[in-house]
Amino acid sequence: MRNYISVLFAFSTTAINAQNDEIKHTIETFFEGFHHRDTVLLHQVCADKMILQSIEENSNGNSLTEEPLHFFYRSVASMPKDLKFNEQILSYTTQVDGAMGHAWTPYEFYVNGKLSHRGVNAFTLFKEKDQWKIIYIIDTRRK
Numbered sequence: 745m746r747n748y749i750s751v752l753f754a755f756s757t758t759a760i761n762a763q764n765d766e767i768k769h770t771i772e773t774f775f776e777g778f779h780h781r782d783t784v785l786l787h788q789v790c791a792d793k794m795i796l797q798s799i800e801e802n803s804n805g806n807s808l809t810e811e812p813l814h815f816f817y818r819s820v821a822s823m824p825k826d827l828k829f830n831e832q833i834l835s836y837t838t839q840v841d842g843a844m845g846h847a848w849t850p851y852e853f854y855v856n857g858k859l860s861h862r863g864v865n866a867f868t869l870f871k872e873k874d875q876w877k878i879i880y881i882i883d884t885r886r887k
Contacts, residue, residue, distance in 0.1 A: 763838075763840040763845065764836075764838040764840065766876055767838050767840070767845045767847055767867075767869055767876055768836050768838065768847070770789050770869060770875075770876040770877075770878065771789075771833070771836070771847055771849065771867055771878070773785065773788065773789045774786065774789050774790070774878060775831060775833070777789070777820075778820060778831070779829070779830060779831070781820055781821055781823055783817045783820055783821050786817065786820065787817075789876075789877060789878055790813075790877065790878050791870060791872075791877040791878060791879045793813070793879070794813055794877075794878055794879055794880065794881070795810065795813075795879070795880045795881070796810065796811040796812075796813065796816055796881050796882075797809065797810045797811075797880075797881070797882040797883075798811070798882070798883050798884075798885055799863075799882065799883070799884045799885070800885050801863075801884060801885065801886045802887070827855070827856070828854075828855070828856050828857065829853070829854065829855050829856075829860075830853070830854045831851050831852075831853045831854075832851060832852045832853075832854065833849045833850075833851050833865075834849070834850040834851060834852065835849065835850055836848075836849055837849075842871075843870060843871040843872075844868070844869070844870060844871075845867075845868070845869040845870075845871065845876060846866070846867065846868055846869070847865075847866070847867040847869070848864060848865075848866055849864065849865045849866075849867065850862075850863070850864045851863060851864065851865055851883075853885075861885045861886055861887055862885075862886055863883055863884035863885045863886055864883065864884050865881060865882075865883045866880075866881070866882050866883070867880070867881055868880040868881075
């Protein structure tokens with residue numbers, strides 16, 4: 745009986761780790777597309793109705809903004825080529841329940857080599873036909 749339980753535990757742990765790796769890969773692909781201004785790559789990992797929101801934290805209080813998806817793609821594609829930006833993900837915490845996944849990713853955002861802001865991203869993903877798609881991103885931004 746003990747061996748059977750050990751095998752079940754090992755199998756479930758392996759399956760969970762594979763799901764977490766797939767979610768991490770989806771998010772890494774998102775940032776690869778973002779950093780390379782590649783909207784085709786972004787479309788591959790983002791759902792058609794993805795929601796983008798940001799919480800700006802400042803001395804005047806907090807504000808919540810939402811960016812329309814078509815505006816996000818247009819702004820990524822039209823960033824000047826001489827503008828260097830890099831969002832560095834510091835760690836990943838992922839959770840999965842069936843076809844829903846979630847990732848919590850603290851980050852630092854650099855523009856032309858200088859720290860612009862930091863915060864955390866929260867990604868919600870949906871597993872659609874064996875592929876994870878990002879359906880919701882909300883981030884915090886602090887100077």
